[in-house]
Amino acid sequence: MTLLIFGRTGQVATELARIAPAGAVFLGRDQADLADPAACAAAIRAHRPAAVINAAAWTAVDKAETAEAAATVVNGDAPGAMARECAALGVPLVHISTDYVFDGAGTAPFAPGHPTAPLGAYGRSKLAGEQAVRAAGGAHVILRTSWVFSAHGSNFLKTMLRLGATRETLTVVADQIGGPTPARAIAGACLTIANHLTAHPQDGGTHHFAGAPDVSWADFAREIMAQAGLACTIADIPSSAYPTPARRPANSRLDCTGLAAFGLARPDWRAAVHTALHDLGAIP
Template sequence: MKLLVFGRNGQVATELQRLRPEALFLDRATADLSVPAACAAAIRAHQPEAVINAAAWTAVDRAETEEAAATVVNGDAPAAMARECTDLGIPFIQISTDYVFGGSGETPFAPDSPTRPLGAYGRSKLRGEEAVRLTGGIYAILRTSWVFSAHGDNFLKTMLRLGRERNSLNVVADQIGGPTPARAIANACLTIAEQLATEPGKSGIYHLSGTPDISWAGFAREIMAQAGLDCVIEDIPTSEYPTPAKRPLNSRLDCAGLAGFGLDRPDWKQAVHETLTELEAIR
């Protein structure tokens, strides 16, 4: 399959390059998502057999003051990509987020659960989702949460850095979700793209997050334990860690639909071990 990927340096894009090095990866210099027409033009020029959008505006807090820019990148660019893929009759995979939900309750959100973003970032991602669906093409929207890997900026790497510098850390304990290894997301994107090429009826919205669900504080404790760090994690409520963008308290995702592609929820604890091993090797 001739695959085109938007994104080169992000966590998922990096893992996609490892899994599918022969694919064409477009960075900001070759396809700027702030110029949606350029993204569509890149698809027309390269004539791929499937497209994965692994690029996005991910600065959640900055989106609160730059919502228009975030919406172009997360909403208008995927819309342009999806329309072009629809014209070519090829699968388009869009990575989305738990932030499209309101985060209330304790029940995992299903793909068809009502959406109610709490902030600009979630609104921008939801706009992209809606545009992709409305093209009527062959597509999958893959919502995920709490992404981590050995690359880029993420919670795991932040905890490691702070855990080596401090004796204790205050970490939010009332936000619950599933930490998700970037490699699992990359693998799911490839698997879904390949199956959609022959089974377009599988088009739809799917969820992928790591198991078991846990709080950020619990996630931090596991990181410290596996890394052999003595840093003590103190539980605090979200109210004691204010941020410009409101975070969802409930980020649990119902991932049952993945079974239709032969996929399971990844074990994030095992992935933490693998990530720590990789980070140690490159230190």
């Protein structure tokens, strides 16, 4: 299967590069900048792949608050252009989205069909992308995920590892709950779904994919410290004690039961923390 992947250096794209089939084409910003949606559509026309995975996005959540128009072009207009071109060519599209499309209310896991209500600009931009992909009418899966981490790029695990090596105590938010999700598992899920859609295009829709078990950021940090053998103590704080330009959902739990249709299950993030720490050379 000829696979076209938007993204090259992000966490998921980096993991896709490890496991994608021979001949897969990765488009970085220099070849298909999501700030230019027409160029993304043109790239699909030029390569005429069997399937497309969009693993590129504007991920600077706080910066989006002051640059919503730019974030919406990347996260909304570009996926829409991809989806319309894919629909015209009869090519399935796998598009990665986020828990930030929800308002984070309550404690129950959000089902894929739950009403969306983003709290900020980043969530609104990602929701715009979802709506554009659906409106294109082609075979697609929108895969919402949360709290992505890996040995690559900038993420919570790497921040905790760096700070935990030099601090005796760190304060970490304890009233936001979600499923940390290994980028490696997301990459594998995207490939599985892309393969499935090429044979069964009618099985598209919106699905959730998040690591298990659900946990607070503070407890996530404690597990990182424990596995890395760091003595740094984690002190719980409320979100109000760590203000950020963008509001974060308090409840990022995602109902992932629909993944069974693709033979997928929630990955254990604790095992993935061990793998990432090993990849980073933090543990043997």
